[in-house]
Amino acid sequence: MSGTIDGTHNDDGSQGTAASRLLSSTNIWSDPPSLPPAPEPAAAPRPAPIAQAPVTVEVAPRPAPIAPARARANLWPPRKLSLALQGGGTFAAFTWGVLERLLEEPSIAFDTIGGASAGTINALLLACGLAEGGREAARARLSRFWIRLMHEASFRSLMLIGGFSPAGSSVAFGPTLRSGQFDPFDLDPLRQALCRDINFAALRDAKCPKLLIAATRIRDGQQQIFGNDAITADVALASTCPPLVHCAVEIDGEAYWDGGFGGNPPLIKLAQQSTTADLLLVQVTPTRDSYVPITLAAIDRRLDQIAANAALKAEIAAIEWAQSHAAPALRLSTIAAEDSIEGLAQRSSTDLGRGFIRLLHRSGRDAAERWLGQGATGTEAQRASPASEPALA
Numbered sequence: 521m522s523g524t525i526d527g528t529h530n531d532d533g534s535q536g537t538a539a540s541r542l543l544s545s546t547n548i549w550s551d552p553p554s555l556p557p558a559p560e561p562a563a564a565p566r567p568a569p570i571a572q573a574p575v576t577v578e579v580a581p582r583p584a585p586i587a588p589a590r591a592r593a594n595l596w597p598p599r600k601l602s603l604a605l606q607g608g609g610t611f612a613a614f615t616w617g618v619l620e621r622l623l624e625e626p627s628i629a630f631d632t633i634g635g636a637s638a639g640t641i642n643a644l645l646l647a648c649g650l651a652e653g654g655r656e657a658a659r660a661r662l663s664r665f666w667i668r669l670m671h672e673a674s675f676r677s678l679m680l681i682g683g684f685s686p687a688g689s690s691v692a693f694g695p696t697l698r699s700g701q702f703d704p705f706d707l708d709p710l711r712q713a714l715c716r717d718i719n720f721a722a723l724r725d726a727k728c729p730k731l732l733i734a735a736t737r738i739r740d741g742q743q744q745i746f747g748n749d750a751i752t753a754d755v756a757l758a759s760t761c762p763p764l765v766h767c768a769v770e771i772d773g774e775a776y777w778d779g780g781f782g783g784n785p786p787l788i789k790l791a792q793q794s795t796t797a798d799l800l801l802v803q804v805t806p807t808r809d810s811y812v813p814i815t816l817a818a819i820d821r822r823l824d825q826i827a828a829n830a831a832l833k834a835e836i837a838a839i840e841w842a843q844s845h846a847a848p849a850l851r852l853s854t855i856a857a858e859d860s861i862e863g864l865a866q867r868s869s870t871d872l873g874r875g876f877i878r879l880l881h882r883s884g885r886d887a888a889e890r891w892l893g894q895g896a897t898g899t900e901a902q903r904a905s906p907a908s909e910p911a912l913a
Contacts, residue, residue, distance in 0.1 A: 597892050598798035598851075600629045603646075604785045607637020607760070607778075608805035608828065609683035609869030613877045614857040615642045615802045616666050617884020623655045625892065634732035634790040636779035638681040639802075640759040641665070643731060644718050644751070651728035652719060665717050666881070670874050679710055682760035682778055683870045711753045718756070723748050732793060734779030734786045735759045738768055743782030745789055784828050787835040791842075797849045800891075801836075802884075805829055806858040809865035818866075825865060853891065860887045 601622075605615055619642060622628060630650065635643035645665055649658025669677045677683075722728060733746045735758040746755045758769035758776035768775040783789070784805070791799060805828040813819045836852070843850050858864045860883040867876070 596894070597625065597628060598796070599627060600631050600796040600798065602632040602790055602794040602796055602799050603630065603634070603643070604787050604790050604799060604801040605633065605635040605639030605642050606785050606801070606803050606805060606828075606832065607635070607639040607682055607780045609638055609678065609681055610669075610871055610877065611804040611857055611864070611867075611869050611880065612638035612642055612681060613666055613880035614804050614861075614884040614887075615639065616662050617881040617886075618802050618855055618888040619646055619662060619884075620659055620881075621885045621888035621892070623659045626655070630729045631796045632730040632732065632790055632794045634734070634785045634787070635759070636734040636782075636784045636786065637760050638683070638804075639785050640733050640756055640779065641681055641714075643733065644723070644756060647729050647731055648718050648720075648722050651722040651725040661717065666877065668717075670872060670877050676709060676713065677872060678870050679762075679765065680713055680760065682762055682780070710757060714753045714756050718753075720752055723751050730793060732786055732789055733759050734783050735761075735769075735771075735776040736779055736781040738775045738777055741782070743779070743786060744774075744776065745786055780828055781831075783831050783835065785832070787832065788838055791839060791850065791852075797851055799839075799850070799852045801852065801854045803829075803832070803854055803856040803858075805869075806865035807833075807856075808858060811866065821868065822865070824869075855884075855887045855891050857883065857887075860884075 603619075605612075615638075623646075630646070633643045633647055635641075642662065645661045646658050649655075649661035653660075669680070723731060728748060731746075731748050731751060733751055733755055735744050735746065735755065736742075737744045746759075752771075754769055754771050758771060759779040761769050761776065761778050763777045768777055770776075779786075785801075787799075787801065806825050807829050809822055809825070811818075813822045839850065839852050843852070857880070861867075861879065
């Protein structure tokens with residue numbers, strides 16, 4: 521398993537798929553595409569040949585063409601899948617529903633999982649469960665975490681999933697947060713809560729999927745990616761660290777903030793590191809809003825949503841360029857919460873209401889069901905998702 525992966529350079533020596541190698545070699549995030557070679561000068565026209573009697577030639581039928589190797593990626597649903605899990609406070613309960621439904625498909629294996637902020641917590645819960653007890657253990661671990669989150673409904677709960685955005689927290693706690701003189705929550709209880717739900721030693725097990733966890737390095741604003749061997753409770757805290765609510769998290773002499781600032785989630789790095797051509801992005805922070813905000817709280821909320829998706833949109837554009845120029849076998853799918861929940865842009869990512877969490881969970885399951893059935897026809901594509909509500913006793 522890889523340790524810390526700095527920036528966007530692939531340094532783990534992995535081969536990956538042909539698509540991921542092509543994506544890496546094109547360096548699409550910095551270098552312009554190379555220009556095509558200049559056409560050769562046209563040759564001088566040859567004199568017209570002398571007319572001859574026509575000759576009849578028997579042409580044997582062509583053999584059927586052999587399907588290219590990448591046609592195997594057209595199987596649906598994919599047999600192997602890499603996941604990019606976006607952060608967004610309690611909106612990440614939608615991802616819980618998506619992952620729960622995917623875990624019910626025994627034919628789908630998980631390759632590489634990338635996450636930032638609340639997406640990091642979902643990624644770690646999924647990977648830890650798979651390493652320790654397989655699909656059922658992963659499903660139980662996710663369910664236990666989110667149900668406990670609903671029951672606690674506390675400041676600690678929101679801190680665990682990066683629920684306080686920079687703008688929202690400045691409104692809630694006032695200008696003293698900007699001065700750096702007030703840290704309303706000690707990191708030790710957060711660390712203990714993470715260790716209660718995640719066995720970080722299991723992340724180094726050979727059965728654990730490859731993990732790419734993003735944090736933002738304060739010194740230069742660069743994205744830092746942590747691999748399995750480097751992931752600790754501090755890394756999880758750094759990836760979910762809202763800068764205006766608690767102090768930066770220091771790891772090996774470097775200070776970090778929430779991973780959502782540099783890549784939410786780290787999509788290009790995931791494409792590079794993945795050994796499968798199929799990538800699934802679970803996007804929970806809304807990109808669209810039909811209303812123009814006029815109150816301070818609404819403006820802050822919308823600014824946070826735009827900022828949370830800015831880096832992701834750039835990475836999606838880079839992936840699309842690679843698909844059309846260098847990596848046609850790469851297949852990126854998106855399951856977006858805003859496509860399933862009307863008016864999500866007006867909801868708060870700090871809402872821990874049980875009804876709202878249940879709505880997000882159920883919508884995630886249904887969205888994953890539709891995604892799994894999109895290659896089916898007839899009644900199979902309309903198959904309803906089995907009811908599976910979290911126990912709230």
